[in-house]
Amino acid sequence: MIVDVKYGKDGVQKIEIPEKNYIGTYSPNDVVCGDPDQVINESLDAPIGGAPIDEFLKGGKDIVFIVNDGTRPTPTAKVLDALSERMGLRIARYLIATGTHRGPTEEEYRNIFGSHLEELRDRIVVHDAKQSECVNLGTSKNGTPMEVNKIAVDADRLVIITSVEPHYFAGWTGGRKSFLPGVASYATVEANHRMAVGMDAQALKLEGNPVHEDMMDALEVVKGKKIFSIQIVMDRHQNIYKVASGELNPAFDQAVKWGEEVFVVPVPEKADVVISVAPYPMDVDLYQSQKALDNGKWALKEGGTIIMVSKCREGVGHDGFLKLLSTSTDPKVVIENIKKGYKLGYHKAAKMAEIATWANIWAVTDLDDAIIKSANMTPKKSVAEALKDALDANPDARVMVLADGSVTIPRPKEE
Structure with missing residues (x-):
């Protein structure tokens, strides 16, 4: 299955997901609007x-x-x-x-x-x-x-x-x-x-x-x-x-x-790999792109991999948020550090760290690899590279794409 993944305002990254692995691509539900x-x-x-x-x-x-x-x-x-x-x-x-x-x-x-x-x-x-x-x-x-x-x-x-x-x-x-x-x-x-x-x-x-x-x-x-x-x-x-x-x-x-x-979008099952996209204009920076991670987690199996796709056009967006994520390579320690000295903005770091306690977070962005690593995420050069690495690690992985991860809340059938 060929899937177009939006990247930035006009960019598209094409990926090919084997039929046996592909669950589907999901966006908010279409509804009928009146005048x-x-x-x-x-x-x-x-x-x-x-x-x-x-x-x-x-x-x-x-x-x-x-x-x-x-x-x-x-x-x-x-x-x-x-x-x-x-x-x-x-x-x-x-x-x-x-x-x-x-x-x-x-x-x-x-x-x-x-x-x-x-x-x-x-x-x-x-x-x-x-x-x-x-x-x-x-x-x-x-x-x-x-x-x-x-x-x-x-x-x-x-x-x-x-x-x-x-x-x-x-x-x-x-x-x-x-x-x-x-x-x-x-x-x-x-x-x-x-x-x-x-x-x-x-x-x-x-x-x-x-x-x-x-x-x-x-x-x-x-x-x-x-x-x-x-x-x-x-x-x-x-x-x-x-x-x-x-x-x-x-x-x-x-x-x-x-x-x-x-x-709230019904999905048939939880996935081993969730590709969650922060499309333009929600891809302004890492701070705002966190929403795509937070929504994508609802469709992810424990121990799975979530791949955040966001251009992060204007960089990180909140220096304090990145500094908090960088305080430890152990996300549980990051959460404890946030609780000790909370300041406004730290909640986003906490939400990202919570996901990292039970899942792998990979990121396809325009940010420097060192920034992504300091945020306890694994940088990938493209969505195709990320998908290949995920399937190499688990050839039977079930893969889901959230085309507008910033506003899509997936609800697996079992829930």
């Missing part, structure tokens, strides 16, 4: 719990929209198009939920707000986790200080526009993530993400996930505040599939069910 404007408006007209948004906004004196930053695929501009037919957009302020990311570039501003940017530019506030004034609303059950941007705390109406897709340690994006990490202080985000170091913080997992539960605690401290959410599920091509509007948690629960229809 996006109709999907949005029908959701706004029939919210899950509570009143339609027109009624929700009545009497609001300080209306604040919380919107995602440029790192998320959320089609905020399309939602604003629909809302502009129902309200004057300037009655609200727009708080960009950056978490600990940088503020948007001009191009990202245009992507977020679309044709409404100039009209709203003076109504936009960018959350800065280190600089924005935050209000301490107490402490979570896990000891996280709940410090949230004062603009969100003071608002008498909050509207959240977000998207919902699997997240490698929070379970899913969307819903409560608009508060934590979205508009929380750096100290709050760091304390929350510290709990990502552990096997209970995984993609799709909500119940018993300490990161998710901590985020839900963040919502408890603003209980009673009027919140209307617009939560969007995209298909694999970034088209709008479904929209869940209304009360934050019930809408999130519904969006998760729709998200499973797109991103």
